[in-house]
Structure formats: structure tokens, C-alpha cells
Amino acid sequence: MTILSRLAAFGAMLLGAVTPALAADGPVVHAPAGAVRGVATGDLHVFRGLPYALPPVGPARWTAPVAMPPWPGVRPATRFGAACIQPPSRPGSIYAADHAALSEDCLTLNVWAPAAAGGAPVFVWIHGGSLTTGSGAEPMYDGAALARRGLVVVTMNYRLGVLGWLAHPELSAESPDAVSGNYGLLDQIAALRWVKDNIAAFGGDPANVTVAGESAGALSVMYLMASPRARGLFAKAIAQSAYMITTPDLKRRRFGVEPAEAAGSRLGTALGAGDIAALRAMDGAALTAAAQKAGFFPFGAVDGQVLPDQLVTLFDKGAQAPVPILAGFNSGEIRSLRFLLPPAPADAAAYEAAIRAGYGALAPAFLARYPADAVDESMLAAVRDAMYGWTAERLVAAQGARGLPSFLYLFDHGYPAADAAGLHGFHAGELPYVFGTIADTPRYWPPIPDSAGERALSTAMADYWAAFARTGAPQATGQPAWQPYARDGAYMHFADVPRAETGLLSGMFALHEAVVCRRRAADIAWNWNIGIVAPPLPPAAAGCE
Template sequence: MRALLCIVAASLLSTSVAIAETISGPEVTTASGKLHGVKEDGLAVFRGIPYALPPVGERRWQPPAPQTAWEGARDAIDFGPACLQPEPRSASIYAEKYPAMSEDCLTLNVWAPEDARNAPVFVWIHGGALTSGSSRVPMYDGAALAQSGLVVVSINYRLGMLGYFAHAALSAESPEGVSGNYGLLDQIAALQWVQRNISAFGGNPENVTIAGESAGALSVMYLMVAPAARELFHRAIAQSAYMVTAPALKEKVYGQPPMEEVGSWLMDKLGAKANDMAALRAMDAAELINASSKTGYFPFVAVDGKVVPRQLVESFDRGEQAPVPMIAGFNSGEIRSLRFLLPPAPADAKAYEASIRKGYGELADTFLQHYPATNMEESMLAATRDAMYGWTAERLVARQSALDVPAYLYYFDHSYTSADDSGLHGFHAMEIPYIFGTAERTPPRWPKVPEDEVNSSMSAAMLGYWSSFARSGVPRAEKHPEWPPFAAGESYMHFAETARADKHLLPGVFELHEKVVCLRRAGGEIAWNWNVGVIAPPLPGEVKDCP
């Protein structure tokens, strides 16, 4: 019903006329007022559009409030500030320097063909572990996708302590008795803004695809199960998603403390008085972000029974997720650029095998078959990758297929010399510039993508598949092979030197990790994704109880 009202509102409050051309540039009229953008390469581009009121002062740690109307025309030429986050590690290949960061950061950006009429809409949700990132990252520039006929939207959302802080005092303020998940609520508010306003840019509010990578893909999954997001989108793309154990808001689950308890712990670490939210809201936001990051606090979505009804695995098992067509996949070298996810290596092959036998019991022989001791480093990289990203991707497409909607699996194994020489073959997020057509706009320490036919062809293929999927729900790319749905014999698209369709990705690997998750879920005391390989605790229960 909420989505229906949004669509009705869009028809009443937004103009269905194409973007107007004025002396000062393209202009649109939204529900909140007029916006002046810029004309770039045949596109009308609008940046830094506020979709909610600034979450500052008393609105800190509150659900986003709809943006109020403004007088006259507002310039939408420059990106808004990135949401507050710790300074990036300079050695990271993902590190970006932003000209501005602020608590007042709930903005989005739109790239639209000047002649767009009822065009499909592609909404990008950036990654960054719910701690960092921004819609202004040059690699996320939406121009190439928009030139393929899409209206492209990229969004900011609250991060870290400002986006995912839960506490009993905050829950008491809420009519629903919950707290945390503010960053996820921001994403929902952005999608509601799309429903109200995107027709003014030539977009179709009834043809919206949400897409994201890493924490953006995690967000896509939570949007798929969030009741408030239902019917706000019609297709989903999850690149390197991770369906990991989530903490609950008020109770201990799977060995994780409740997020309200974590919030009390964090307040103590910050030297704040218990339950004194007024004092905490009065503290400088940048100081809060930096201080909280130094405590070891890890922001995450909380299962609160309202915004997030239950664990992702349970929601997808019950078929409660949005029944929308989906693309999901992962990269061959996910962990090569995320080595902090690896446990310490055992002293030798004998110690490695002993650890696996202790942790995996009856499944140890199967585990060692896929991840042998003969090459511990590669086995540890692959095991962590498969337990988090590979298992999640295949689970997503299998569960969507079970709802009788098309779902498409991919495996990104493409690379090039500078990445391989750095030990980063197929690394985490490596596919992004191919999809956006932004190989020349990667972060400073990113291995530079060669300007050659192989990489140009790969970008044309991936951009083509993604934009086709946003248009029709079927990924197609001119001069590239047909991408069959997963339901057609466990099919997938293999992006290596070229794109080719194949079947049965990594046979037996998904089944192994699904059994591990099944046993840990049944036991109820162990998180199912963070204890992989040599640090796995002994499996609870009987293997025969899990298919």
C-alpha cells in the first residue's frame, strides 16, 4: 500500500514532461521544488539532491524525515558531502579522498538521457562495510549506463555509529520500540524519493532496479526482506553479497550480543553517561565517528522484528523476500584484497589438516578435498571466499528461482597484468569499473585497467548485461553470449578473458557450506560465516540432519 501511495504521489507531484532546457541548463520540478542541473555528453545530470532532512541535532539517530519544499530553484551541480567516516587507510586500493564530509549527507545524484521518457531506473548503493564510501566516488559515475538508456541514481546513506547505533534509550524513543538500522532506513527513504520524483527526470517508477556491491549488496538483500521497502523496486543486483549472521536488537543470538547492549558498551567506551542521549547528540559528529571506530565497534544491521523481521537466511528460506528477478555473483579473488578476513596460517600442512579435522568433523574430508593442505594460502583464500561470497551468491539465485522468478549467477575471474603482479587476480570490487564503463576513473592505488581490446570488450559485455537486465529483467549484451538463468541446469556466466556461459560452478562447494550453515543454525550458538577453515569451532549436531 505504501508503494502504491508513492506511485500515486509521483503522478500528482512530479511532472511527466521531459527535462526542460533553460538558459542555465537542464531543469526539473520535483515534489520539493525546482532543480538546476548540468548538461554533460547528451545527459542531464543533477548532483547533491537532498532526499531527506539533515539528520543532525535531535534528528541524529532518528529515521529519516522527508525533505521539505524549498523556494525558487536549487542548484544541483556538485555532489553533496560524503557521510562522515574515518579517514581511509592510505595503503588501501579502495582509499578515496573526499573534498567534504558531513553529518548532513543524505543526498543522491541522477544521470538521465535528455530525451528520457519512461526509462528504466538503476539505483546504485555503494559499498564500504557500512563504515565508508560515498556516491561521489568517480568509479560510480553513472554516465555510461545512462547513455545506454537508463536513468541512473546513486545515493548516500548514514555510516558507522551514525547509521547503525542501537541503544535501549533510543528504542524507547521509537513508536515501534526499535533503534539502529538508520542507514538502511535512509536507503528506503531514497527509494521512496525515487517513487515520488523520478518521472520528472524521465524515469519509470514502476521499473526500478536496485544494485550494490559488498555492503551495497548486503543492503540490497536487506531491502529485499524489509517490509517498508516492498514494491519500491522491481529487480535486484547483488555483487559480492554476504549473507552473514546478524546480531539481534534485544537478545543474544548465535554467540553475538544484542545491539542495544553493544550500544551501552560503546557509550561507556566514549565516556558518555548511560542513557544520556541528549549529551551524545550534542557531541561533535566527526569526533564520534573517529572515536567509535577506534574502540573496535563494528556497525551492522540489527534484526529488530520491524525494519528487519528475521535473519536473512530464514527470510529467504521462508520465501519472504521480494519476488523480483535477480543477478548475483562473486569474484574469484575476493579475499586477495581483503586479507584481514583470513585467520592466521597454521605452522605447516599437518597443523592445517588437524585444525580442519577438529572443526569440521564428518565434513573434514570433503573440506580438504576442496581446500587441500598442499597449498594452504590458496586454500585459505578460497575457503573464506566461498563461505562468505560464493555461498551467498548461489543461495540467492537458488532461492529466487524457487519463487519462480528469473535469477542469474555470475563468476568474475577476469584480470590483467598489473593486478596479477600485485597478487590481486579477480579482487573484491574489481568488476565495478567494467559495469560502469569507468576504467579510467578508479581510485589512486587501484591497479590500472589497460586500454586494450580485451578490457574494452569485457566492459561492453558487463555494461550491456547490467543495463539490459535493468530494462527487461533479462541480461543480454550485443555480440556476447546468451546468459541462461540459474534454473537452467545451475547455469552461470563466467567472466574471464571473455564472457561465456557454463554450468555447475565449483561443484560441491555450495553444498559443503550450506551444510555447515545448517548445522550452526540448528545449534544456535555459533555465527555461521566468521569462523571459517582453521578457526572453525567443532560443528554442533549431526551431519545427517542437514541435507
């Protein structure tokens, strides 16, 4: 489908969604994208469900997003758009979310702005969910508290799962760039372009945009830092629980990982779809469910263009966006993600034997940090550090080495319901504190008590994050000064209260950096093979010790 035909097909729908005769009881913004009427909530103006690209439906499925043309009249922006199609939440999962509607027509964003904003810093949030689930409309991501700190806050939807990340030889052949996959990332870039072009009308400064995300959202932040197509669209970055994993190459088997195109072809065969036309003919929800059942898991693809190379390689070369960064991870990341753990060993002796076999000369250092006399805790900590801790410290070290402001944190906070469930400092546990939404967590989330201490921690974290978005320096009135990582390995320890410390988990980063370096040199993946399932570590390579 050509761009012109997509515009024509969407015309009737667009006109039906816009009316010039709305009740004059909401704020109206005249943006280059078109006029919109939002909702006034006290001192804020909120605009929901703003489309930033044409719906990627029908023949447009698995094509790059096309910018939404300006709409006529005044578009109502009082309701969130549909979430992108995704599998249902696992029953009882603390991350379960209720979405009012799911659709392939989901490329919308939302804006919270101070009523009198002008030239305000912009905070663009990318939700997590393994590139498989989530929505920018989830109550925990409500932007009001950060907007009341003087930010213009934007949340977005982007294509998920097989609809957002499928690579396939036929799709590459269709593409003018001869690549495929990365559609969800291209959506994020399109949303950032929309922000650059339109956010001034909402009171934001397009030259002072911070892109932020958690988990898969933080992976997306790294993708954006690595992608030439996102260059110049943001000025700062926040990566919460990011993971710099081995990324599939589009066409080649590298680091033992199947090429992304081959994975797409294999999926089509598994689903009985002989070509892309057959896959496009499938219902989006049915396709998503079938792909998940067949074992498809979404990742970006190293295609030489949207993602030029492995993240770890690009950061080593200094080819990433030269922006200040705030990055960190949580002490109990894996306590709520136990599916990431390898099977438990028979006993402590079996654990130690496996570590010695897998880590060779580095086994003593590994066992000193993750000892055999506490196998469960050691496994939790080893997987946490190899994925999240190493990534966070690598990010701040890389940016700091370029002379950029770089700030590291550890979220190590517990409260009664979380600790009772064995979830101290669990994955994503910092989010309601950053957003000031401790009363609006998902339904199975360990309930946060409404206490002065919890509110004070939330206030401090939101203040730090807002200050970083404003100036590139996360400082909060009445709280410890957060020093850059380059100053003696400084970091902020969020426990019961914020505590400024140095030397996070001394030796952790050096150990995992050495492991990753050896594996990269030997063309071995450096993730999903941690601890007792580690393959024999190759000998030291040049520059790895």
C-alpha cells in the same frame, strides 16, 4: 526534536540554497520535490546533490529520516553533496577515496538521465565500504555510461558507521516503534521512496526500478529485499559480492552474537558518555573516530520490524521481495581483504588437523575442496566461498525456487597490474567494468590498461547489467546468452571474455550450506569462523543433509 521543529530549523538553510534567478544554461526539471537545474553533458542531463531527507543532525541524530519538504524556486544541482562522516582511508589502500567534504548533512542523491528519457528503466546504486566508508559521488560510480544505454541512474549517500547503525536502549525507548539501529537502511528506503515519487520527472519509470550494490551495498540490497518497509519500492535486484552473515538481534543474544542494544550501551560506557544526550553532544567526526577505535563495527539489527529476522531465515521462508535477481562474486575476493583470513597455521599438518577438528564428518569434503598441500590458496578460497560464493548461489537459488528470473556470475578477470600484485579477480574489481569507468578508479587501484580487450569486457558487462535493469534478462548483443541459474546451474564466467558455463565450483554451495544449516540449528554464528578457526561442527540436524 519534532518533525515540525526540524522543518522550521531547516527553512532558512533551504531558502539560502535555492534561487529562482539562475543562469539559463542547464536543464531544469520540475519534480514533486521541487524544481532543479542540472548540467547538460552531451546527450545526458546530470543532477547532483539532491536532498532526499532533512539533515539528521543535532537532536535528530539517530532518528528515522524525515522526507525533505518541497523547496521553492529552482534549486541548483550542479555539485555533489558532502559524503557522510567516515574514518579516513587507510594509507595505500586500493579502496582509498578522496572526499571533498564530510558532513552529517549528507542525505543526498544524484541522477544521470538521457536528455530525451521518458519511462526509462531506473538503476539505483548503493555504494559499498563495510557500512563505514564510501559515497555515491565516487568517480568509479559515475552513471554516464549506463545512462547512455537508456537507463536513469541514481546513486545515494546513507549514514555510515556509528552515526548510521548504532542501537541503544535509550534510542529504542525514544522510538515510536520501540526499536533502534538500522538508520542507514532507513535512509536507503527513504531515498527509494524519493525515487518512486520523483523519478518520472527525470524520465524514469518508477515501476521499473532496479536496486543494485556491491559488498556492503549488496548486503544492503539483501536488507532491502528482507525489509517490509521497502516492499514495492523496486522491481529487480543486483547483488555483487553480497555476504549473508549472522546479524545481531536488537535485544537478545542469538548465534553467540551480542545484542545490538548491548553493544551500543557498551560503546557509550567506553566513550565516557552516560546517556544518548552525551553521545549526541559529541562532534560527529570525533565520535566516529572514537567508536572505531573502541571496536564498534556497523551491522543491521534484527528488530522484528525494519529487519524482521535473520536474512537466511527470511529467504528460507520465502518472505523476501519477489523480484528477479542478478548475483555473483569474484574469484579473488579475499586477495585484497586478507584481514578476513584467520592466522596462518604452522604447517600443512596443523591445517589439516584443525580442519578435521572443526568440520568432523564434513572434513573430507572440505579438504577435497581446500587441500592442505596449498594452504594459502585454500584459505583464500574457503573464506571467499563461505562468505561470498555461498551467498551468491543461495540468492539465485532462493529466487529461482520461486519461479523468478535469477542469474549467477563469477568475475575471474585479471590484468597485468592486478595479477602482478597478487590481486587477480579482487574484491570490487568488477565495478569499473560494470560502470564503464575503467579510467576513473581510485588512486591506488591497480591501473587498468587502455586496451581493446579491457574496453570490450567493460562494454559487455555494462550491456548485460543494463539489459537486466531494462527487462530482467541480462543479454548483450554479440555476447553469449546468459541462461537463468535454474537451467542446470548456469552462470556467466567473466574471465578474459564472457563465457557461459554451468556448475560453478561444483560442490561448493552444498558444502557450505550444510555447515551453515548445522550451525544455525545449534545457535552458532556461521561467519568469521571459517576453516582452521571453525568451532567443532554440531551433529547433523533435521533438514541439514
